[in-house]
Amino acid sequence: MPEGHTIHRLAARHRELFAGDKVLAASPQGRFAEGAALISGSVLEATEAYGKHLLHHYAGERTLHVHLGLYGKVTDGDGAPPEPVGQVRLRLTSDLHWLDLRGPTACELLTPPEVQALRDRLGADPLRADADPDAAYDRIRRSPTPLAALLLDQSVVAGTGLIFVTEALFRAGLRPTTPGRRLSAIRWRAIWDDLVLLMRQAVLVGRIDTVRDEHLPEAMGRPPRVDRHGGEVYVYRRAALPCHVCGTAVRQADLAGRNSYWCPTCQR
Structure with a gap:
């Protein structure tokens, strides 16, 4: 989708x-x-x-x-x-x-x-000027539901799909299973600002890139990702492959009926 x-x-x-x-x-x-x-x-x-x-x-x-x-x-x-x-x-x-x-x-x-x-x-859309991230956090901070499921819930955050959610949680160093009520307001604002950054860039270039400059193929001397979704990512659809940051094998599991990907070392 x-x-x-x-x-x-x-x-x-x-x-x-x-x-x-x-x-x-x-x-x-x-x-x-x-x-x-x-x-x-x-x-x-x-x-x-x-x-x-x-x-x-x-x-x-x-x-x-x-x-x-x-x-x-x-x-x-x-x-x-x-x-x-x-x-x-x-x-x-x-x-x-x-x-x-x-x-x-x-x-x-x-x-x-x-x-x-x-x-x-609908929830807050990171690409809209009228978005209210505080309203989204009010839902998140009271919920025991895993963060990945909350961020995929379009009544909480609108427009985010599995790629943006998976990658934003990696960049935040949080596991997909982290309960929403354990997320501090400061960490939520960092995730929100990152979603705004990533999604705005995706609008400009027409693909989802989430990898920082130091982890790009040319910086690491690795081959570029080949995938129908395009773009460079950290963990999305990279199960069993080494993490670009620490080398640990990326894991995959089902979470609320969706595939979830994370690095067990970088995401605590």
Whole structure:
């Protein structure tokens, strides 16, 4: 599932392509035909991302809500759109650009109260200027739940997925199983600031890199990571490989139904 930086990149891309323009909407697949008809011919006024949720705000107080889930994909291009291929849930076109959405978990129109309800159920997004890390910490400090599970809970922190959470905990020197109530306010703020740093960088470059300069391949004389997710990481999907910092074998275990990775030496 795409992490929050990908959705923020999509929001910026769609703003660049369509904001201020009258957009034609269609659903070649047919599953969003009624919703597409309601926004077709409307002006796209703004786009935004909140965690893993993408929002297009149209004139007339209609908002398109998209959640890509595990299989959703967005493609776009210039000029006339190609013939639809596969199950295109939504196609947007303007005089200059086109966009296709396939396989999302959610593709729906929301009213203003429904948009607010969506925002209200999401936690602090490290990529948003209106984020409230203190509200997130208020949830964390009272909970016996492992930190990794709390940071993956989108009602606590929005936009963080397994890579960002796994790597932020390594960089903080904390095991994924550390209970939330054992986290001090100072250590939480350090984790939050690190998430902001890592996620903003990911928005800029389009991939997740979490390794500090001294542990990059060229600095250590090691081969670069080869993985479909790209980017250099410390422990994510590196089970049984040596830690870049101490050489200890990285461990892997199931935590709340998700794979968890950590270094038993660097994370106490």
